[in-house]
Amino acid sequence: LVYCLFVIEWSLSLPLLIRVPLQKGKSLRQNLKEHGLLEDFLKKNPYNPASKYFPSLANDAASETLTNYMDVEYYGTISIGTPAQYFTVIFDTGSSNLWVPSVYCSSAACTNHNRFNPSDSSTYEATSQSLSIQYGTGSMTGILGYDTVQVGGIEDTNQIFGLSETEPGTTFYYAPFDGILGLAFPSISSSGATPVFDNMMNEGLVSEDLFSVYLSSDEQSGSFVMFGGIDSSYYSGSLNWIPLSAETYWEITMDSVTMNGETIACSGGCQAVIDTGTSLLAGPSTGISSINSYIGASDGMISCSAMSSLPNIVFTINGIEFPVPESGSCTSGFESMDVDGLWILGDVFIRQYYVVFDRANNQVALASLLLDDEY
Template sequence: MSTGSSSGQPAVSRMRCLVVLLAVLALSQGSGVTRVPLHKGKSLRKALKEHGLLEDFLKKHPYAISRKYSNLEKVASEPLANYLDCQYFGRISIGTPPQEFTVVFDTGSSDLWVPSVYCKSTACQSHHRFDPAKSSTFQNLNEPLSIQYGTGSMQGFLGLDTVTVSSIVDPQQTVGLSTQEPGSIFTYSEFDGILGLAYPSLASPYSVPVFDNMMQNHLVAQDLFSVYLSRNGQGSMLTLGAIDPTYYTGALHWVPVTVEEYWQFTVDSVTVNGVVVACDGGCQAILDTGTSMLVGPNSDILNIQSAIGATQDQYGMVRPGPFPWRGWDFSGGLHSGLLAWRIIAVRALVSHAEAEVWPPVPQEDRASLTLLYPLAPPPPTGLFASSLTAKCSGVLGRSG
């Protein structure tokens, strides 16, 4: 979920680094450490399907995820379908006294926005809406906010208010308040808004990302946060200011961020059971908790599909086929085989399970499968995007 770049942004000058967690290293946790429980809820795609609206939606809104990553120099247009497979949400509050909201903690965008009482769109009416008049600490910045989506734009305005994330009270935080939300897709979502955790360069003009504001106000013990996403409904966690020792063992491998926009880094190769199937010779990738799919160039995604024997139905939903590995038979659509990402000579093994992706693209361009979606056309750098979803822990932070 990206909103594009902007100028005149306050920025933190320190270098950010990304950590690939192969297991957990126990670190001390003192003041300024906050845990935010994340709930794995029903995906929007499942909700639309239950209401008999999915087929009609897929026909009207062809999936165009390449819009998200193809142009980092402009305000990006955001395909509404990005939200269909979002499942991990957490609670925050805004204002004094606090008004509560459920948000997606999204490492693929940088703005915080929620619906406002001034929004009359159907989606706003079915969610919690912020009322500035009921907050004694709200200040209107009188600056417009516009985020482009596939069927229109989210219109709103920016303000300042106190944002509380678990035990952290973040004063004078930029908050986007929507006055119009496009289409009907958000009507059935479990989340009210988005809390972006990417770099300030992706934020809207005059907007400061929440975590950057926390760092500038010395509200976190360390300038990093860690994410653990579980396959189960409960147990997922966002930890601000520390690495939670209960979620991993072993050693941390620090990987430099290559472009300070998304959490972007270099991958050496992608293999399936030891055979290189993508990213041969190296490529760029990002970690995006706002999507449950793996996105990449057509040829690479097709190679991975072929390697794990996946098939898809008429909606583009893809289920992995039987895939024997070291005596184990991953039949019945439970696993797609063992993918290995080689990052700075370290292999991170990922077994994708219970995956189902529906990208409604033209038949000739269909190459999607089990958390994998092709970019057509691919971005200039051959960028891969991957969610941390239900596969591992991750730490995002900065040092120096």
């Protein structure tokens, strides 16, 4: 296992600004296809992206869905315990719990991932609390405990986290990450567990009560999440601040979705969630059908020769236009989801902008990324 190196940016005084590098890993789709299991998996695991935000839509009682269903994931390395035990996790703004596999887990999914051993940590504190999360395409159950969590150079002491005991099925078996580190609000945290960033804020470990994200495109490296600060060298112009419409997920009000100046969805306004843990961009089927019709997508595929001439999809938020081009991968980056007109602005959207998640003022900011030759 190759671990990420953490790049620590020293500010003039403590606390620190911490940048955690993110790796762009092989997708679950690729792993399943390589093992000849993709077709069977898709039949047995129908996916509803809305179940992450509306738990009643999942097959069973749920609190969140799989952080990323089939496509590219961005994940980084953290450690838990004393001495440190290392884990790769998705930094997910669409959920609020931290959990990793544990030695108490006998599921196949735990056998090929790093597992936390409480007996090897001198700072671990057990609890009698349980944790159960039903996902759209999988689930986990386990227990809650407290220990020191290292995120970059931040030592987050007395952090509550989940230790999985079961991870049924194949979903997590083929996932390239060990666990999940949620960055949404405490109000949606399973079992009322305090999220990692809330604990950081409570302990005064960050310079500002915000974090920011940069996700690289294609095969480029350099993705990161920065705790407590903003790196202005990654964007041009100014940050465009947008107030939150709910303090659960990072939910905002969107004005409209247009293409070539024509409104194709969200006429009169709609709600959207900015979610680093979802790879695609999801929205109501009527709007997604309009987008796919404009770009000539069929069954999720687009003519590669037509990619360069496709129009941008423009998301107008708080009066500002945020265009999103097609990815260039000859596949559509959009999927349908019909729940109260909700849109999920996943990595397809986030890759186009530098994003700031501000807990102090309950707002997010978007800024245009610098072009490659501007760095």
